[in-house]
Structure formats: C-alpha cells, structure tokens
Amino acid sequence: MQTVLVTGGCGLMGQYICSGLIKKGYEVIAADKEEGFYNMGKLHYTYIPWTPEDKEGFEKILEEHEINILIHAACTVDNDLSSFVTETEVNASQKCDEYIYKCAMSSESMQKVISISTEKVYAFPKSREPIREDADIKTTSNYAVMKYESEKALVNEMRNHKNVICCIARVAPVYSKEFTDNLMAKITDPKDKTKFVLGTGQYGFQMCCVHNLVDFILCFVKVAEDVSFAGNYNVADKTLTTAADIISFMRTYYSLGTVIQKSAGSNPISKIKKIFKPDKEYKTNYRYLDMTKLENNNMLDTTKASKIVTFRWDINNTK
DSSP states (O other), X not given: XXXXXXXXXXXXXXXXXXXXXXXXXXXXXXXXXXXXXXXXXXXXXXXXXXXXXXXXXXXXXXXXXXXXXXXXXXXXXXXXXXXXXXXHHHHHHHHHHHHHHHHHHTSTTOOEEEEEEXXXXXXXXXXXOOBOTTSOBOOOSHHHHHHHHHHHHHHHHHTTOTTSEEEEEEEOOEEOSSOOXXXXXXXXXXXXXXXXXXXXXXXXXXXXXXXXXXXXXXXXXXXXXXXXXXXXXXXXXXXXXXXXXXXXXXXXXXXXXXXXXXXXXSOHHHHHHHXXXXXXXXXXXXXXXXXXXXXXXXXXXXXHHHTTOOOOOOTTXXX
C-alpha cells in the first residue's frame, strides 16, 4: 500500500482528493492547519496539524512516514484563502513551496509529486483557439504569480531529481454542489456586486467540477509509471459552463435572489467593453470578473489529460 501526503488535505479540494485516494486503497496523510470532518475516522486516513511555514513539521512528517506520493494543495489552493491575495502572501508562498519540493523530492521513498496550479497563468488569447499547455504565460494577478512561482520551484527541483515523476495540474476555477463561490463570481458585477446576466446568458466560462480534478489525480497516480508522464496538464470540464447554466443551477439548489438582465442594444458585450476598465482590485482578487472577456468563450485544451482520464462531471451532474 503506497502512502500519499496531501498538503492542504482538509481544504475544499484536499478533502475530496483524500477521500478518492482512500477509496482506491492508498494510505493517506492529510496535513493542514485545521482538521476537517469529511474524512475524520476513516480507515487508512491520518490527519497531521501543519502549516506551510512549518519546515520542521514537514521534515518530521517525512521522517516518520515513508511517503511515496506528494500532492501539494496547501498554500496555493484558492478556495482556502480569502478571495484576495496580497504580495506578502505571494512571497511567503514562494519560499514555502521551494522548501517543500526540495525536502520532499530529497526523500528516498518519493516517487511522484503533483502540484495544483491554475489556468490563470496563461496569457489571454485574442482568438478563440483552445489554450494548450505550451501556450504563452502571462501572470496578470497576484494569484497567478503565486501559482506560477510554485510551478517554477517544482521544475527547478525536478532537474535535481529526475527519477521523481512530477505533474503540474493547471486547473480551471473549481466548484461542487456545495461550493459555489467561483460560479457566483461569474454572474456578479465587479463594480456594484449585483447579480446579472447579459441577454439570455449563452456566453460561457471554463470551469472545473472538483470531482474532475480528483479523477485526474487518481488516474495520474495510478498510470504515471515513468518520467514520460511528467509535465503540465490542463484540467477542466469538457464544455463551457454558461451564465444561464449557473443561474439555473443556483435557483435549483439555492436562493439566488434578483438577477438583473442587462442589455445594451444588439451587442451588449461589445458596448460594455468600451466603458469597462478593471480597477485595482483586479490584481488582488482572483475571482474578479473581467467583463471585457465575456464573449471570448476560451476553453482549455484538455486533450493531454484526457488520455489519462475521462472528464465526466459538469454543472448538471456535480455532487
């Protein structure tokens, strides 16, 4: 039985990742600042109190347990943070991740390392071509900078440990039936915080049901047998989630309240572009909705990840 260490294992993503690993027969250790209830009491599950700044604590985990796989979801998981990421947090995260990767990959038992990153590291394309893993990088927000610095730390350390299979999962904003903050951000006006829809809401967003992320990780852990599997992987739902989908979903399971239908003639989005300019909040708030990009409908190219797993979850069947 292999042992998997999940940093941030009690957060939104981490708890589902741990649960999936337990079901697949792994010994799972969740390291986080507070214990969650989702996996508490399950067999082959251990919680260890830890924060990313605790270097001695991380070393102790590696010394006392023979860790075969590291899934690093702490410090860089958006849903465990405030929606605002400061430059101070970016700098602190960079130092923590550099140490975590160096320490983990120096362990003789370590076989695989998976880092949870974000699609926000990509430059926003002017065309509607799918965004592939080798697309241009342009970190325009603190959150994207924080994630990309973590990526670079892993790549740099990987050069010193070429026997460890490393994966960077660039994930679209996640959601589940219970976690809807990222969905709600797509129908929230960043200026006045009202809920809105343009026209009939047939414009879409690239999202990721958290269960698609879990499925990808479970499959990667199982099938990645050599370093040919190492690299970047886009992880997202198969299709875009439209604004209309989000409104229907929220009204079905929650009390949504008033949604303003905005219209500005035959092409409302184009007219909004002329008057909308992101404010200073855009750099620090990773859920900030850039109204000028609503009509682009850009998708992540998940062809590479789809060779490993079938992305079967979406807003219509999430749990």
